[in-house]
Amino acid sequence: LLRARPALADLPVALERLGISTLGELAALAPAALADRFGTAGLHAHELASGGDGTLRPRPASEFLREALELPEAASGIQLERALGLLIDRLLARRERRGRTMRAVVLSAVLVEHGGTWREQVVFREALADPARMRLALAPRLALMPAPAQQLRLAVERFGPPASDQRGLLEDPVAARTARLREAIRQARAAAGPDAALRVLEVDPESRFPERRAVLTPFEG
Numbered sequence: 001l002l003r004a005r006p007a008l009a010d011l012p013v014a015l016e017r018l019g020i021s022t023l024g025e026l027a028a029l030a031p032a033a034l035a036d037r038f039g040t041a042g043l044h045a046h047e048l049a050s051g052g053d054g055t056l057r058p059r060p061a062s063e064f065l066r067e068a069l070e071l072p073e074a075a076s077g078i079q080l081e082r083a084l085g086l087l088i089d090r091l092l093a094r095r096e097r098r099g100r101t102m103r104a105v106v107l108s109a110v111l112v113e114h115g116g117t118w119r120e121q122v123v124f125r126e127a128l129a130d131p132a133r134m135r136l137a138l139a140p141r142l143a144l145m146p147a148p149a150q151q152l153r154l155a156v157e158r159f160g161p162p163a164s165d166q167r168g169l170l171e172d173p174v175a176a177r178t179a180r181l182r183e184a185i186r187q188a189r190a191a192a193g194p195d196a197a198l199r200v201l202e203v204d205p206e207s208r209f210p211e212r213r214a215v216l217t218p219f220e221g
Helices: 011-017 023-027 031-038 040-049 078-093 131-144 173-192
Strands: 065-075 100-111 117-128 149-162 198-202 214-218
Touching (some): 011 040, 023 040, 065 078, 078 131, 078 149, 078 198, 100 131, 117 131, 117 149
Antiparallel strands (some): 065 149, 100 149
């Protein structure tokens, strides 16, 4: 017990020289005598031997934010890119994100062949919250997938600071309108939930099943 504490690691040897080899023998000693010989280390050792210790400090629970999409058929190519765009939009629309950027994400899939899986960690050059830039960074990774997928997943591994638009961009009328639109969407979702602003995204326009041709996805301006 004492050796596990760096500040007390050498104390057991000194105590053994005095004939004290168990915690019970250490706890039976007078704290004043230990303090006189070993200082604060002696008092700390006596407290530990008597069953005392500092307050436990549990690790903060790590946030886990993930979206997954079941693919209607063994998907590859443009279908995967459309599914990726949907997952990005859904992640950005999650309330738990609280306006933060994303510094690192994990793109993964369940493969059709033998129930295998595929996983790729992506660390952005800078923290992002722009769906177009995230798609540009993530879409090339889909080509690394060894087989068609039946499910695609996107998870946040590490958040960045809150998103903020650069002042130079806001001076442009188009960028200013986009910023106002995003703020309106944010307020609508705060009041009515993530489904308050949606858009239609084509997933498999050639599918013989109408419900598989397009899906509703959060609108990100």
